Amino acid sequence: MRIVVTGAAGLVGSAAVQHFGATGLTHRDLDITNATAVQKMIADLRPDLIVNCAVIGVDECERDPALARAVNVDGPANLARVAPSIVHFSSNYVFDGRDERFYATDDVPRPINEYGRTKLDGERAVAELCQRAFIIRSSWIFGRGKESFISTVHRRLRAGERVRAVSDVWASTTYVRDLVESVAEIIDNNVYGLHHVVNAGVCSNETFALDAARIVGADPQLVEPASTGEVHHTARPRYTPLLTTKPLRDWREALAAYIQSEP
Numbered sequence: 001m002r003i004v005v006t007g008a009a010g011l012v013g014s015a016a017v018q019h020f021g022a023t024g025l026t027h028r029d030l031d032i033t034n035a036t037a038v039q040k041m042i043a044d045l046r047p048d049l050i051v052n053c054a055v056i057g058v059d060e061c062e063r064d065p066a067l068a069r070a071v072n073v074d075g076p077a078n079l080a081r082v083a084p085s086i087v088h089f090s091s092n093y094v095f096d097g098r099d100e101r102f103y104a105t106d107d108v109p110r111p112i113n114e115y116g117r118t119k120l121d122g123e124r125a126v127a128e129l130c131q132r133a134f135i136i137r138s139s140w141i142f143g144r145g146k147e148s149f150i151s152t153v154h155r156r157l158r159a160g161e162r163v164r165a166v167s168d169v170w171a172s173t174t175y176v177r178d179l180v181e182s183v184a185e186i187i188d189n190n191v192y193g194l195h196h197v198v199n200a201g202v203c204s205n206e207t208f209a210l211d212a213a214r215i216v217g218a219d220p221q222l223v224e225p226a227s228t229g230e231v232h233h234t235a236r237p238r239y240t241p242l243l244t245t246k247p248l249r250d251w252r253e254a255l256a257a258y259i260q261s262e263p
């Protein structure tokens with residue numbers, strides 16, 4: 001199967017290229033908002049499957065809603081219109097997180113920020129335009145090559161650095177390697193449609209950091225709890241863990257595996 005990954009330089013994109021032995025197209029190689037360039041790519045590479053990992057993140061979406069819509073909605077639509085089959089990633093932030101419970105795929109999404117709204121519209125556009133679409137909602141993904149809080153906090157703590165960790169926002173978290181392995185299984189079994197793929201359990205950035213401290217033997221006092229309002233400019237939904245049909249290993253086990261492979 002010929003697989004092309006778009007947004008290939010990012011966290012999920014680079015893991016997908018590696019796992020699938022796919023052709024990776026970075027932003028520089030292909031801007032997914034350019035419909036003509038997308039059509040040319042299809043004609044040149046003739047992929048059987050496109051794995052779309054291009055995205056505009058939470059804070060940038062709030063700063064530039066037009067760009068957010070172009071990349072998170074129109075770009076995926078450009079790909080879905082011409083792809084024989086597509087994997088498209090979405091997010092727990094399609095939910096409002098007002099109730100303290102896990103969200104299932106048939107729960108009604110009610111996004112509270114621009115990222116969530118564009119991710120929801122993106123998944124709907126892809127589902128409408130491509131019959132063989134796999135829509136994968138994941139949450140707080142960590143792994144190699146990303147300078148995010150959850151991907152780097154173990155190194156900062158080991159170095160003795162104090163970290164401020166948000167303690168009042170809760171969600172599932174996901175090791176990128178577990179994510180791509182699970183997506184590969186979904187593709188192999190041709191299970192088209194909407195899926196939630198996350199590690200089991202629920203965490204806040206604070207409990208995540210405390211567990212990272214435990215694993216690397218750092219002083220837990222280095223983790224300073226903070227409210228989301230103190231740390232983030234953009235509102236995050238408060239409690240959005242995802243219910244999965246096929247549970248992956250617990251996030252603590254996945255975090256230990258990540259730290260062992262990327263000390």
Ligand SMILES: NC(=O)c1ccc[n+]([C@@H]2O[C@H](COP(=O)([O-])OP(=O)(O)OC[C@H]3O[C@@H](n4cnc5c(N)ncnc54)[C@H](OP(=O)(O)O)[C@@H]3O)[C@@H](O)[C@H]2O)c1
Nearest residue numbers: 007009010011012027031032054055089091138139140141
């Ligand atoms: N990371 C998470 O915690 C998380 C959680 C839930 C869901 N997801 C979903 O997982 C998917 C992948 O996220 P990620 O964390 O891997 O993102 P990422 O690390 O931020 O990578 C996104 C990539 O998209 C590229 N890109 C931006 N605009 C583009 C365009 N117009 N055309 C082509 N490429 C473009 C970026 O390149 P430049 O930087 O060069 O612009 C970047 O390499 C997304 O659908 C996201 O919503 C992520």
